[in-house]
Amino acid sequence: MxxxxxxxxxxxxxxxxxxxxxxxxxxxxxxxxxxxxxxxxxxxxxxxxxxxxxxxVDRSSRPHSCPHQTPTRTERRIIGLRFTRRWGPHRIAYHLHLARSTVEAVLRRYKMPKLVHLDQATGLPVRREPARRYEHDKPGDLVHVDIKKLGRIPDGGGHRRIGRQIGRRNRSAMGYAYLHHAVDDHSRLAYSEILCDERKETAAGFWNRANTFFAAHQITVTRVLTDNGSCYRSKDFAAALGGIVHKRTRPYRPQTNGKVERFNRTLAAEWAYAQTYTSEAARAATYQQWIHHYNHHRPHTGIGGKSPIGRVGVHNVPGNYT
Structure with missing residues (x-):
């Protein structure tokens, strides 16, 4: 055109x-x-x-006929299997000995809804609740705190390097590393450490250091959100918080602590499993460098493409966060 x-x-x-x-x-x-x-x-x-x-005016370039188009009889079989069996493209393609791309093209052409949008019991479309998102007005209004357990890598590499069977056996003997996180709700600024356990003394000490980190960036924390882990219900953690309001998530609702859960997913994809590490020490040595990249250089779509440190600067004096 x-x-x-x-x-x-x-x-x-x-x-x-x-x-x-x-x-x-x-x-x-x-x-x-x-x-x-x-x-x-x-x-x-x-x-x-x-x-x-x-x-x-311009005319359509669509051909009057397409000799290679899927026969109408085959299309009807694809749609029939989708209605009666509620199968996905993979299974329909395997059953009819067709390419998956062919099945997907037919389902698109007939405007068939995706299985995720259908009720599994009745096969009827369902109206799902839109995601409810929130964000506090300024840094420090809410800080999400959580612990991520990560299997340690044995010397020589885990299952990604030396095979699944040996890697699993080695991993069971290595135990876990405990990644303690504190993520600011408004700016996504993160403070994180790799520690040896999730005891109450460890969690309290971590928060003291995290609070010092936020204070160094001119952020005064007024409220902290955690899950209901025993370390966060302890007197040690309450004493570390001092006058900061402590909120807890609803049981079995991790999405309440969604900012830090999203941080965990980013961490897994971009650091923990982004490359093959030969040992736990080799992976741990790169962690703070990745945290610096996350805070200072990585753009976040949730905050308009800015980095967390850049968004902190909107509310605080610029030039202090190099």
Whole structure:
């Protein structure tokens, strides 16, 4: 489709065709005037003779017939299996000995809803609740605190390097690393450490250091959100919080602590499993470097493409966060 202001827009084509048909210009002379080829000039002149001004618009390039299109009988079998069995493209393709892309194209053409949008019991479309998102107005209004257990990597590598069977056996002997996180709700600024356990003394000490980190960035924490783990219900953690309000998530509702859960997913994809590490020490040595990248350089779509440290600067004095 041509641009509205192009030289050979429908209005320009009409002027070109009229030069040939009405004014008697030769094809070559009209082509030179409009800086196009004689064959293009002939095309628009012929369309003008056949259809008049209406022939100057673009026509669809879709072919009148497609000999390689999936037969109607096969399409009906695909739609039938989707209705009666509620199978996905993989299983339908395997059952009918077709390519998965063929099945997906047929389902798209017939505007079939995805299985995730259907009730599994009745097969009818369901209306799901839209995701309810929230964000506090300024840094420090709420800090999400959580612990992520991560299987340690044995010397020589885990199952990603030396095979699943050996890697699993080695992993069971290595135990877990405990990643303690504190993520600011508004800016997504994160403070995190790899520690050896999740006891109350460890959690309390971590919060003291995290609070110092936020204070160094001119962030005064007024409220902390945690799950209902025993370390967060202890007197040690309460003493570490001091006058900070302590909120807890609803049981079995991890999405309540969604900011730190999303941080865990990013951490797993971009650091923990992003490359093959030969040992736990090798992976741990890169952690604070990755945290720096996360805070200072990585853009976040949830905060308009800014980095966390950049969003902190909107509310605090710039120039203190290099």
């Amino acid at each position: 041509s641009h509205a202001n192009a030289f050979l827009s429908p209005r320009g084509r009409l002027a070109l065709a009229r030069l040939v048909v009405a004014d008697g210009w030769s094809l070559r002379r009209a082509a030179e005037r409009f800086q196009c080829s004689p064959s293009t000039t002939k095309k628009w002149a012929d369309r003008y003779r056949a259809a008049g001004e209406a022939g100057m």
